[in-house]
Amino acid sequence: MQTKKVVGVDVGGSHITAGWVDLQEMRLDDSSVVRSDVDSLGSKDQVLDGWIQVLSRFELSPSDCIGIAMPAPFDYERGISLLKEQGKFRSLYGVNVREHLAKGLGIHSRQIFFSNDAASFLQGEALFQRFPPNERVIGITLGTGLGSAYRFGERAVDAELWSSPFKAKQAEDYLGTNWFVKWAMDVSGLSISGPKELVLTAPELAHRAFTEYGKNLGEFLAKPIREHGIERVILGGNITKGRKYFHEPLLNQLKEKQVNVEINFSQLGENAVLLGAASNCEYPKGNIS
Known part of the structure; x- marks a missing residue:
């Protein structure tokens, strides 16, 4: 089985954080971590372009993938945002985020997986602490x-x-x-x-x-x-x-x-979400929901 490189991503109401994750060692490469502020009240293009700007710093081959932790409500299987009344990312309501990111990054949509942020936190802690x-x-x-x-x-x-x-x-x-x-x-x-x-x-x-x-x-x-x-x-x-x-x-x-x-x-703090989101790439259905 070909070893894939994985980017773990945490999308919050005010930030996006991403970094390379070694799933074999269950370890985040701290030197690779990128964090950027996000205006969750911005337009669709402003929000997505901001995310793409961060994620484009990671060079991905066709065998690599991105695991993204998103707040609910979100259709994690299809990659469609359902956020509307939560006071953030209203401009993304009904948008196929997976397709937009894939196009902007020049990768296949099947390389992008989504998961719930709270579930990713717990998954990351559970895997790290075994x-x-x-x-x-x-x-x-x-x-x-x-x-x-x-x-x-x-x-x-x-x-x-x-x-x-x-x-x-x-x-x-x-x-x-x-x-x-x-x-x-x-x-x-x-x-x-x-x-x-x-x-x-x-x-x-x-x-x-x-x-x-x-x-x-x-x-x-x-x-x-x-x-x-x-x-x-x-x-x-x-x-x-x-x-x-x-x-x-x-x-x-x-x-x-x-x-x-x-x-x-928590032993990992915010990094738990990155590890949990990245681990999602190991599952065929790709949705810790």
Whole structure:
């Protein structure tokens, strides 16, 4: 079997990151990584041309491929964007992204594979840390939004828990960045952009916020852990940079709920998505969804 070179790609609401991935060693070539800002509110041509400009830096032979992690909703099998009401990439709604990228890069469309970003995060961590394929794992990314994925076998799938009912609203309202913004305003009248600013400007207040956040996270996780017999939880995303504040409240809440599970934090950070997306090229159907 001919060895193929693979580019792993992470497309976010504000950036695109890409780099060569060695699937044999499950390792990212750090020296090859390219990151560029993206205007997710730009026109179709502006967005796609920006992506093509980044991806064109990687010289691909006909046997090589590109694995791209995209946020939902997206038709990962056909490569068509369904993003419309998510506040990003509305100009790509209904566009066959695979065909446009292939044409712009001068490669065959069959060399491009798409996967869900949350599922790619979990897949990358699972492969890098060599989790047993029969281990039941949930991956959660905590950032601007709430990403979630399950892995019950060889491949991770999007869990779509962001909109699940939780407390008075939905889960993302209590576990995304905006929760900290609202909490700080309600509790102290402090206007912040997110948890990082809260930690820097009001550390004591941040400790209170993260304590409540950890309790919310534990309460939220208890249900899917019980329902699916989850053995391990992997947490990633920018909010986990404040883990020293919320880790203990999270564990205490799970203990109170009589939930016994292993809690791990991401070892790869953002690189997990690149590895997971790249690994998608190894699957015939090409969609970790």
